[in-house]
Amino acid sequence: MLSPNDTAVTDSPVVADSAVIDDSAVIDDITAHAEAMSRREEELLAKLVGELGAEVVGELTEGGSPARLLKVTLPDGSPHVIKLLVDLPGAVDGHDLGSFRLKIRQIDKVRDENPDLRYFYTDKTHEFHGEDWAAYTMPFYPNEDVAACLRADEPQVELFYDRLGAALRLLVTHGYRKDRVAGGRGTIADVHADRLDRRFWLLAKYLPEAMTGPDRIVVNGRSCRHPQQLARLIMARPELTAGIDPTWLYYPVHGDLNTRNILVTPPGAGLRDTEEGFRIIDPRGTLDLWDISYDVAKVLFSLSVWDGGLRKGFEITQPPDAAGSTFDLRFRGQPYPGYVTAAHRFLGFLTEHPEFAQLSREDPGWRDRLLLGHAFHLLAEAACRLSDIKKRTDEQSESEISPLELAAGHYLYGVLFLEDAVAQLEATGHIDPQTHLGLLPAAS
Ligand SMILES: Nc1ncnc2c1ncn2[C@@H]1O[C@H](COP(=O)(O)OP(=O)(O)O)[C@@H](O)[C@H]1O
Ligand SMILES: [Mg+2]
Numbered sequence: 001m002l003s004p005n006d007t008a009v010t011d012s013p014v015v016a017d018s019a020v021i022d023d024s025a026v027i028d029d030i031t032a033h034a035e036a037m038s039r040r041e042e043e044l045l046a047k048l049v050g051e052l053g054a055e056v057v058g059e060l061t062e063g064g065s066p067a068r069l070l071k072v073t074l075p076d077g078s079p080h081v082i083k084l085l086v087d088l089p090g091a092v093d094g095h096d097l098g099s100f101r102l103k104i105r106q107i108d109k110v111r112d113e114n115p116d117l118r119y120f121y122t123d124k125t126h127e128f129h130g131e132d133w134a135a136y137t138m139p140f141y142p143n144e145d146v147a148a149c150l151r152a153d154e155p156q157v158e159l160f161y162d163r164l165g166a167a168l169r170l171l172v173t174h175g176y177r178k179d180r181v182a183g184g185r186g187t188i189a190d191v192h193a194d195r196l197d198r199r200f201w202l203l204a205k206y207l208p209e210a211m212t213g214p215d216r217i218v219v220n221g222r223s224c225r226h227p228q229q230l231a232r233l234i235m236a237r238p239e240l241t242a243g244i245d246p247t248w249l250y251y252p253v254h255g256d257l258n259t260r261n262i263l264v265t266p267p268g269a270g271l272r273d274t275e276e277g278f279r280i281i282d283p284r285g286t287l288d289l290w291d292i293s294y295d296v297a298k299v300l301f302s303l304s305v306w307d308g309g310l311r312k313g314f315e316i317t318q319p320p321d322a323a324g325s326t327f328d329l330r331f332r333g334q335p336y337p338g339y340v341t342a343a344h345r346f347l348g349f350l351t352e353h354p355e356f357a358q359l360s361r362e363d364p365g366w367r368d369r370l371l372l373g374h375a376f377h378l379l380a381e382a383a384c385r386l387s388d389i390k391k392r393t394d395e396q397s398e399s400e401i402s403p404l405e406l407a408a409g410h411y412l413y414g415v416l417f418l419e420d421a422v423a424q425l426e427a428t429g430h431i432d433p434q435t436h437l438g439l440l441p442a443a444s
Pocket of ligand 1: 061067
């Protein structure tokens with residue numbers, strides 16, 4: 001399966017001449033499952049559309065979960081979105097029905113308890129619950145995602161940071177800051193390391209054995225330890241992360257702050273007619289007090305690998321003369337230059353952000369925890385891609401990007417970033433941002 005000389009026969013864009021992943025068998029399996037799921041979703045969506053007396057406008061496909069989203073028009077003429085999740089046996093936590101139902105509770109809680117956020121936080125107009133599914137509706141907000149201005153031909157990094165800064169100010173002032181509890185030693189081990197350990201079976205099931213089996217693999221020239229072993233090391237040696245565990249956990253205003261969940265709305269759609277506004281959508285589904293560094297690490301993760309990777313796909317090759325577990329990894333095509341610039345400026349932006357800095361002042365480990373969390377987010381996302389059987393579209397060719405390619409790309413970047421983060425923690429107790437972010441996909 002992994003011989004570098006194989007020329008795989010498949011029409012999937014994953015496999016080029018020197019490619020590593022022959023995913024045809026796995027894709028058949030996933031596709032069969034996807035078709036059955038999709039029929040059930042269609043039936044339920046049709047039922048919900050009927051109950052609401054709505055007209056279907058189209059599907060929204062920018063999401064990061066297996067949920068289905070339909071744009072509809074309600075009988076009063078207002079554009080709405082129906083979001084449906086049908087339970088997927090074996091879905092990773094965060095993508096399961098329990099988390100989805102909690103998401104609805106979290107939206108209610110945040111809106112009820114923080115009236116000032118109502119103009120900026122997603123509304124929820126209806127909810128529906130079945131035995132193995134749930135759905136909710138919300139108004140449709142005309143928008144572009146907060147990172148769209150970085151993908152423009154002339155990337156607008158200042159505008160991105162103005163917008164992100166304004167959204168973060170609202171979230172801190174009317175959200176995170178509303179409540180806090182002392183964070184405990186072992187938070188990183190519980191939240192990140194344990195989750196990776198629990199999800200690893202899914203990665204081992206679908207990804208090539210040469211990626212998930214050996215004690216060490218080489219990624220972009222760097223020898224990396226097995227990520228599950230690193231997760232267990234963090235759990236077994238709490239002193240490694242004791243200095244960077246969160247001092248405080250804050251009000252759970254979000255939990256999945258990727259750039260596609262921060263919508264920039266045009267003037268008139270928010271609080272004021274003359275200024276653009278925001279809608280923060282799609283919270284994680286948690287009612288527990290939460291680490292703000294976890295959330296902002298999701299923004300870095302969107303800029304570094306996730307958003308560009310989902311839009312472009314990954315090119316994974318094995319050098320012809322190298323050993324079986326040596327991988328070279330990059331985006332297909334070039335990373336968005338605006339994302340690369342913005343990712344390198346991200347920690348500086350947070351350091352200077354007045355409201356964020358007010359919270360992080362008492363939290364000396366926030367930078368290290370953010371960078372370590374970023375590495376874990378990449379690995380967690382690899383499992384989500386396998387759990388997410390929704391079809392995704394390559395923006396250039398309109399052809400599908402295989403979930404396996406997306407999973408493998410996130411996995412290998414995650415292995416690389418986690419190795420570096422843990423090695424630096426072992427050596428100095430800190431992670432130097434400059435050398436660490438030097439691992440980012442770069443334009444070649
Ligand atoms: N209320 C809405 N108005 C406009 N666009 C929306 C709305 N809800 C979702 N979207 C679009 O659909 C995408 C996926 O929705 P989201 O709720 O984030 O799903 P997922 O859980 O799959 O990430 C969003 O990133 C956004 O582009
Ligand atoms: Mg989302």
